[in-house]
Amino acid sequence: DPYFSGTKIAWILDNVDGVRARAERGELVFGTVDTWLIWQLTGGRVHATDATNAARTLIYNIHDNAWDAALCAHLNIPLSLLPEVKDSADEFGETDPELFGRAIPITGVAGDQQAATVGQACFKPGMVKSTYGTGCFALMNTGKTPVRSRNRMLTTIAYRLNGETTYALEGSIFIAGAAVQWLRDGLGLIENAGDTQSLAERADPNQEVYLVPAFVGLGAPYWDADARGALFGLTRNTGPKEIARAVLQSVGYQTSDLIEAMHADWPDAGRPVLRVDGGMTASDWTMQFLADILGAPVDRPTVAETTALGAAWLAGFKAGIWPGPEAFSAEWKLEKRFEPHLQESDRSRLLTGWQDAVRRTRSTQD
CATH class of the missing domain: 3.30.420.40 (ATPase, nucleotide binding domain)
Structure with a gap:
């Protein structure tokens, strides 16, 4: 890819x-x-x-x-x-x-998602974080032993401290917040990103519209660079409210694809709480749908910009002015937990519809 x-x-x-x-x-x-x-x-x-x-x-x-x-x-x-x-x-x-004005030591370096993992204090095997910015990136700490993915996740490095490597499973979604930008800048349906929540709240509950945001192809677990975006389930009654809801829901559906693939790769991890960060997590509606479609709690921390926090901790840790991982973990604070409320039958129906939409969008079929 x-x-x-x-x-x-x-x-x-x-x-x-x-x-x-x-x-x-x-x-x-x-x-x-x-x-x-x-x-x-x-x-x-x-x-x-x-x-x-x-x-x-x-x-x-x-x-x-x-x-x-x-x-x-x-x-x-x-x-x-x-x-x-x-x-x-x-x-x-x-x-x-x-x-x-003077020389400053550079003591902390990490990739975007690995820094967010550190900032979310996901230091224990099985812990999972997902970052929602332009794209969405979920990462699960798998400890000192790499878990080889059989479901098109990336087996990668979470961080390396004192010469000891901690591994992870990672899934990359290319379009998350960028789909909201498309609503604003491409279609002109909204003036501000925050408008999507109020539209979604007022959408017709009897319409099930799906957006597969493959504007630049599909990332994990499909890795289909030639797929392109599509809307499914449109009727003459479909309008801006239903399309806005489909945009926000697409983030949850894509995250579900990643979490399911990770669970299949490493079932011993169980169904952990998902720690979230990034700009899109400010939307309570989106985070509640995420919890519902995952069937698992979603935790939003008090510090949303965890990538910057993780990079800062790495630098401070090496400089000896910030505490070690265990003490840093104790300082992580929950701002709000979203518990799943959706009936399992409804969750299953929605996911079946999503999977059918993805299948229709793919450029190739497995």
Whole structure:
């Protein structure tokens, strides 16, 4: 899938004039966004990343914690391009003194969703968080042993502290909050993102409209880059209220796909409480539907921006000014819990309708 870095590096090397020759002469380096930021902040003195970002490139061996020579050879990527891989809380050099008036140590680096996992204090195996921004990303801590997914989840690294790796199952949904933006900017049905909740609350309960927001393809567990979005169940009575409700419900349905796949991969984890964060979690209606369609409690913390919180904790932990994981976990605070109220028969009917809509949208059938 074009989501990952490895095939993009290979394409650039194979298709941009002069790039491969320069790479082989050691004139070029590669990095994900964090690597580029570190390079810029340190004045080009440090070429590094952390294990969570490296795990997202398609060319990092998450079991050996090293760049995978076989994968790099398969994609014809020189190992000399790649950054040094460090712990998530580690010494990444110091910023150029001219930037901020003095040198500041860089001690915390993590991928977006891994940082949110840390910020949600999901340090125990089986804990799950889901972040709702432009897209949606669910991640389950699986402990010190990687769980190999049989259901198209990503087996990945949650974080690496003091040289010890904690693994995770992750599912990526490409369109969540972006569908609300589409209602506002594309269709002009709303003026503000918050308008969707009031519309959804007033939607006709007898209409079951489904939006499959495959605007840029479908992510996990389908990985169908050629699928495109569609609305199903439209009648002449369908209007902005029903479409707004379908947009919000699509977030719950897609999350359910991820949680079900994770449960199938690791049934020992049971049905854990889902910790949520990100801009869309401000909508009580959306979070209640999420709890209903999952059939499990959904916890919204007092700090919604947990990605920033997790990155800050990693930096503070390495600097010795923030407590360890156990003490940090004790500081996590619940703002509101959403308990499921939907009858199981209704939940099953809605999910069957969703799965039929996805099937009709797919470009290929499994």
